[in-house]
Amino acid sequence: MFTVIGERINTTLKKVKAATADRDAAYIRDDVQKQEASGATYIDVNAGARIGHEEEDMTWLLSVVKEATRLPLCLDSPDPAILEMAYGMVDQPPMINSISLEKDRFDPMIQFLKGKECRIIALCMDDNGMPKGVDDIFSRATTLVSELEAIGFKRDDIFIDPLIQPVSVAAENGTIAMEAVEKIMTELKGVHTTGGLSNISYGLPQRKVVNRIFLAMMMARGFDSAIMDPLDKEIMAVLKTATTLQGHDNFCMNYLKAVRAGDITA
Amino acid sequence: MFTVIGERINTTLKKVKAATADRDAAYIRDDVQKQEASGATYIDVNAGARIGHEEEDMTWLLSVVKEATRLPLCLDSPDPAILEMAYGMVDQPPMINSISLEKDRFDPMIQFLKGKECRIIALCMDDNGMPKGVDDIFSRATTLVSELEAIGFKRDDIFIDPLIQPVSVAAENGTIAMEAVEKIMTELKGVHTTGGLSNISYGLPQRKVVNRIFLAMMMARGFDSAIMDPLDKEIMAVLKTATTLQGHDNFCMNYLKAVRAGDITA
Numbered sequence: 233m234f235t236v237i238g239e240r241i242n243t244t245l246k247k248v249k250a251a252t253a254d255r256d257a258a259y260i261r262d263d264v265q266k267q268e269a270s271g272a273t274y275i276d277v278n279a280g281a282r283i284g285h286e287e288e289d290m291t292w293l294l295s296v297v298k299e300a301t302r303l304p305l306c307l308d309s310p311d312p313a314i315l316e317m318a319y320g321m322v323d324q325p326p327m328i329n330s331i332s333l334e335k336d337r338f339d340p341m342i343q344f345l346k347g348k349e350c351r352i353i354a355l356c357m358d359d360n361g362m363p364k365g366v367d368d369i370f371s372r373a374t375t376l377v378s379e380l381e382a383i384g385f386k387r388d389d390i391f392i393d394p395l396i397q398p399v400s401v402a403a404e405n406g407t408i409a410m411e412a413v414e415k416i417m418t419e420l421k422g423v424h425t426t427g428g429l430s431n432i433s434y435g436l437p438q439r440k441v442v443n444r445i446f447l448a449m450m451m452a453r454g455f456d457s458a459i460m461d462p463l464d465k466e467i468m469a470v471l472k473t474a475t476t477l478q479g480h481d482n483f484c485m486n487y488l489k490a491v492r493a494g495d496i497t498a
Numbered sequence: 499m500f501t502v503i504g505e506r507i508n509t510t511l512k513k514v515k516a517a518t519a520d521r522d523a524a525y526i527r528d529d530v531q532k533q534e535a536s537g538a539t540y541i542d543v544n545a546g547a548r549i550g551h552e553e554e555d556m557t558w559l560l561s562v563v564k565e566a567t568r569l570p571l572c573l574d575s576p577d578p579a580i581l582e583m584a585y586g587m588v589d590q591p592p593m594i595n596s597i598s599l600e601k602d603r604f605d606p607m608i609q610f611l612k613g614k615e616c617r618i619i620a621l622c623m624d625d626n627g628m629p630k631g632v633d634d635i636f637s638r639a640t641t642l643v644s645e646l647e648a649i650g651f652k653r654d655d656i657f658i659d660p661l662i663q664p665v666s667v668a669a670e671n672g673t674i675a676m677e678a679v680e681k682i683m684t685e686l687k688g689v690h691t692t693g694g695l696s697n698i699s700y701g702l703p704q705r706k707v708v709n710r711i712f713l714a715m716m717m718a719r720g721f722d723s724a725i726m727d728p729l730d731k732e733i734m735a736v737l738k739t740a741t742t743l744q745g746h747d748n749f750c751m752n753y754l755k756a757v758r759a760g761d762i763t764a
Contacts, residue, residue, distance in 0.1 A: 449718035
């Protein structure tokens with residue numbers, strides 16, 4: 233089944249930043265509960281925006297979020313020290329967002345991950361920057377998987393992010409992402425693929441339309457997770473409909489339920 | 499590029515049936531011009547619904563349609579005698595809808611097609627009925643392609659219809675169609691795939707939502723034609739957006755044009 237990593241508890245978002253600064257627990261709790269009700273699988277928590285306050289903000293946010301939901305959390309920070317603290321606070325195995333192949337980040341993150349019980353988002357980023365084409369993405373994915381397997385992670389715990397790039401920048405960026413996902417899902421069997429879908433539409437008008445059509449196309453090629461906004465009703469309707477069309481919905485029961493609930497409308 | 503076979507001039511549709519019976523040329527002309535303006539590649543013409551009148555209705559419809567549009571036509575009849583007459587009326591190479599492997603239909607249709615300059619929709623139907631699974635579809639497609647090649651057709655002239663079946667009838671019907679399309683497009687390189695998308699949603703509420711998400715997913719697997727309604731603005735928006743995401747739209751010029759024209763809206 234598709235793994236929805238709810239992206240809304242992120243202090244780069246103005247309202248979340250303000251609620252965090254004000255220690256407005258009700259606002260955070262309400263948002264998290266809406267994400268859960270809308271179909272999130274994990275709740276991402278990122279406290280990075282208030283420079284110099286990440287540790288205290290993450291501590292406070294986690295204390296609120298973990299009481300607000302039964303969902304597992306996705307701990308989102310580039311800093312292994314913050315992640316170590318956050319990992320100690322959660323009650324069920326989290327997802328970690330993220331590791332990459334950039335030298336400065338890779339070794340400390342591997343040290344942090346060793347022996348931990350968690351899942352991990354692995355970005356196809358290295359010191360040469362963004363990947364250039366399908367083969368580049370796939371070779372980085374292969375390295376990430378073998379490094380994570382070497383410290384004991386199972387493939388089911390690994391979520392490869394191919395790093396979607398805007399179709400406005402290069403016409404082939406959509407097909408590169410789709411082909412990379414198919415190759416990863418086929419040749420690294422057992423891993424997952426995820427990512428921030430909305431990069432695809434950067435620079436275009438009607439971005440949400442592009443994002444949701446792209447989700448359907450990516451799912452058709454094997455994409456089985458996304459870092460996304462579960463409160464975006466239209467993209468969640470696409471997700472539910474595409475899941476039915478993928479054969480994961482006997483007698484279309486979930487589709488029919490979603491229509492009856494008003495979640496899928498023309 | 500995607501081939502849109504506009505399905506609206508079909509006497510099984512009540513208004514078209516009435517306009518045909520009344521010889522209301524203005525109604526037909528207007529509909530055809532709207533299909534052309536909305537992005538149709540071919541205009542399908544089917545005069546089969548008024549029993550005993552197919553020949554005169556087809557003759558009249560073609561005389562109106564061919565004057566109304568510069569587009570090539572798709573001649574839609576199970577009767578080779580009607581198709582022979584219709585073929586004689588058109589000014590540019592038409593598409594023929596359709597041939598199948600059903601014994602009664604196959605031989606007369608092959609006789610008709612021999613030496614003709616046209617494209618052809620080839621249905622994966624035989625005397626055992628609808629195909630059962632990907633291998634069955636693929637083996638019928640392979641037979642159709644080799645029979646049509648044997649009488650001189652190029653692969654670019656062949657549009658295989660895998661016969662999409664409702665996901666409400668069996669959960670795997672969506673994936674069967676997607677996998678069959680991918681296999682046909684990969685292993686019978688050069689042919690096209692087409693079909694009536696709306697079968698997928700038979701028996702479900704909000705059918706148009708299902709149809710358009712399915713179009714995006716099918717396109718991601720190689721589907722490059724459909725028999726569809728070009729006046730359905732939402733499904734045409736999906737088609738345009740998916741075409742951009744497939745890398746067939748340099749600098750997203752067509753996408754931007756469609757947004758400016760109001761064809762792509764949230």
